[in-house]
Amino acid sequence: MNLGRFALYNPSRRDLLKAAILPAGSFSLRGAGRPPKRILIAGAGLAGLSAAYELVQAGHQVIVLDARGHPGGRVLTLRDSFADGQYAEAGAETFGQTHNFVQHYVQEFHLETMPAWNFGTLTSLVFRDGRRSGSGSDLSRKYVQPAVREIGDPLAPGWPSSDLLRQFDRISMSELLESRGASPEEIALLQITYSDSWDNGTAPDSALCLLRDEAIARKGASFRIRGGNDQLPKALASSLGARVHYRTTLLRIQQNSKQVTVTVNTSGRRSQISADYLICAIPFPVLRSIEVSPGFSEGKQRAIRELSYNSVTRVYVQSPTRPWIAEGLSGFAATDLPIGTVWDCAEGQPGVRGILECYTSGERARRLASLSEPQRVGTVVENLQKVFPGVSSEKAVSIAWDADPLVKGAFAWFKRDQMSTLLPHIARREGRVFFAGEHTSPWFGWMQGALESGNRAAHEVNDAK
Template sequence: MGGKINRREFLKRSTATSAAFVSLSLIGDSAFAHKKSKRHGAAKKVIIIGAGLSGLSAGYELTEAGHEVVILEARSRPGGRVLTLRAPFADNLYAEAGAARIPADHDQTLRYVKLFNLPLVSFYPNDSHFTAFKNGKPDEVNWRKFAERVERSVGVRLGESDAWFKIEGGNDQLPKAFAEKLKDKIIYNAAAVKIAHDARGVEVVFKQGSDYATRKADRLLCALPFSTLKKIEITPRFSPPKQKIIEDLQYDSAARVFLQCRTRFWETSHSNGFAITDQAAEIWPSSFKQPGMRGILQSYLRGDASLALTRLGEQDRIKRTLALLDKIFPGTSGNFETGATKCWSEDEWAGGAWTHPDEKQFELIARPEGRVHFAGEHASHHASWMQGAIESGNRAAGEINEAL
C-alpha cells in the first residue's frame, strides 16, 4: 500500500502541479488498483433495485463476474444522492446538491475514480483564510480551528483525513461512468412496487408511467434507502427484526442553498469563501477550482436547521440564505443573480439525507433475507458517504458471488 502524506505536504505538492488535476499517485496510487470480483458457482440472474452508487458498484462487479444483471431505477438518472446541479447556473458552473467530498482514505471510492480515469481536484484551498461566524461576527481562522468548529457545529470530522477531494466536472461523473458501463442493464423511471421471494427465486413488480411489468431472477439486491423500501409491498414479509428496522430506521435531514453571483467577491486577502456558522451551516464556494468570473456560494444545513428551511418555499429559502451570507460576506445580495435549493427530506426517492446506525443495527440492516440482499450507505460502516454506498455494494456483490 502506498504511503500517506499529510495535508500540508499534499497541498504543497498539488499546488505545484501545473494542471488542475490531482493525481492519485500523490496519495498512494498502488492502494487504489481495482480488483475484479470472482464468481463461485454458476452465473445467476440478479435484479438490483436502485442505481445509486451501491447498486451501480454492485451491478458493475456482478456483471464483471459473469452474472446477468438488471437494475431498476425510479429516477430518470443514475446516482441517487450523488447529484450535481448545472441548471440554472451560467458559464458551465455546477454545484453538488448531494455527496460533495471525498476524503483521501476512502479507498474504495478512489479505486473507481482511478478505474474510470476521473480527474480530482482539491476540495479545500491551500491557505488559512477560513471564516468562523459566531454571535453575529465573522472571524478569520486557520484550517485546524475551522475543522474543529465544523466538527462541533455540524459533526463532520475534517481532521480525520489528510486531504479532501472532489471530481473535476462534478461528482456525478462517477455514477455516470458506472452507468455508461451498464447502460443496457439499467431501466430508468422504473419504481418497484412489489417484491415476492421464496427458496426458488425472486420476483419484482415495477411501474413505468401507468404501466406495470414483472422481472424474475435468482437473487435480488435492495440498493435503496429503507425510507423508500418500506413503501414497497413485500411477500412474504421479511423476518420481524428486519421488517422492524426497515420501518423504524430514521434518516437525517440536510438542505443546500446555492447562490450564483456575478463575481467571486468573497475571494480577498482575508477570506477564501469557506465558513462555518453558529447556525448549523457550512458555507463554501461550489465554484472553487472552476474557471470564470461568476461564482456559486453554497449554504449547507443539517438537522433542525435543515427542516426549518425545508418548510419554506424556494424563494424564501434563498432570501433567508442571502440575509445570512450578507453578514458573513457583505455584498452577497448585491452580487446575487440566481439560485437553487435541494432539501433531501422532501425527495420522494430518498426521504432524507443519510442515517447513522449503530453496530447492532448495522449487522441487522446488512444481513440477507434468503435470496434478498441489502446495500446502501445505511448498510455500511461509512454511513452518509459515497464510500459507504460503494463499500456495501461490493459486500453485497460478494455475497451473491459466493451464494450457491
C-alpha cells in the first residue's frame, strides 16, 4: 500500500461521482446468464464477493466458500481494540479518487466516505539519524515523479504495454535511480521518504511495481469509508445471503471436460461440491498447498510458486490525546526507525484520543513479526516516543500479515522481471477454473484490483462455453 503521501486535496461530492464512471462493459451482467450456470467461488474477499454479486445479478447459481468466519479477507476493521469507539484498519485503509470500481460499490451500497490524509496546514515529518530532517520531496520531484509520469496511467485498459515492461520491469528502483544520476546518499533518503512501499530495499523489486504503486496512490484525493472499510465486504456478503459458506476451507480442485469438483473441510467435516465452473479468488501463497488434478499449465504453476508477496506488520498505539496537533504536526512521519511510517489512523474520527499506526513492510516488518506481541509493542512505543515525545500508550495492538495462514503475506509485490514473466499467466483460465484476486489485476495491492478482478472473472465465466 502506498499512503498518498502529503496529499492535501480536499474532495467534493462531484469529484466522487465523476470518479465512479466505469470502463465500458465493466458491469451490466444483469439478466445475462441464460441458461444459468452453477458457479463455485473460493474466497469471500472483495474479489470473490464482487464476482458473486455480479453473477447473481446475471441470474447464475453461485456458492461462495471461505475458510474464515466472516467476509472481507484483507479488508478487516479492528473495532474492539480501542477506547472511545475508535477503530483502525488492519488491511485496506484508503482508496483513491480514480479507483472507479471501489467508488462504484461504495455508491451501490450507499456507504459514506470521508477524506483521507486531510492534513490542512499540519506538517508531516521525515525522521532520520535520530532527528527530524528535511523531506525527500525535492529528490522525489527530480527522480521519481518524472518516471511516474513516464509509466502513464496504470488504470488505463491494456496497461502495462510491452514497451513499459521492457523499460521499467527488468530493472530495480536503485538501478533506475542510478541511471538517472541519483547518488547512494540520495537513494537512501528517497528510501526513507517512500518507506511504506520501498522497504524491501530498492534492489529486489521491479521499478515498475513501485512506480505503479506511486501512480495509483497519488492521482487526486484519497478517501476512507466512514465507520470502517469492512462495511463494504459486509454489504456485498449480506446481499448474497446464504450463498456464502463460512469456515469452509478449500483443500482440492479436480476438473474434467464436464465439471469441476472441490473437496472442502467444513468445521472438521470433509465433503465434495461440483459445479460448472470455479472462480479461485484466494491468494497464491495459499493456493500453493492446494491439490490440483489434473495439474495446471507450466506457466500457471510457476506463477503460483514464484509470485512474491510483500511482508507488512502494523502496530497501533492509542494515545489519550493527540499531542502532535498542538505542535502543528499531522502525526505522519516517514522514519528510519524500526517503526517504519507513522500516521494517525483515527483521523476524522470523533473523540479526543488518537491512534498512531506504525506501518512497516519488507525487512522491518519481518523483524517486528519475529517478536512476541509485548516485545513488538514495547519496541514500537519506545521508538514512537523519539518522534512524538508526548505520546503515551493507553492501548496497543498489532498484526503481522505474514503470520496469517490464509494469505501468508500482505499483497502481491512483483520482483524484478516478474510483471513481464508472471502477469500473463496469473489471470489466465485453466479449463473450468478462473482466477480472481488483487494479485491477478494490474492494480495489485489495492481494493480496486480485487474488485476489478472479480468483475473480469464474472464476465469470463458468464461468457464461457
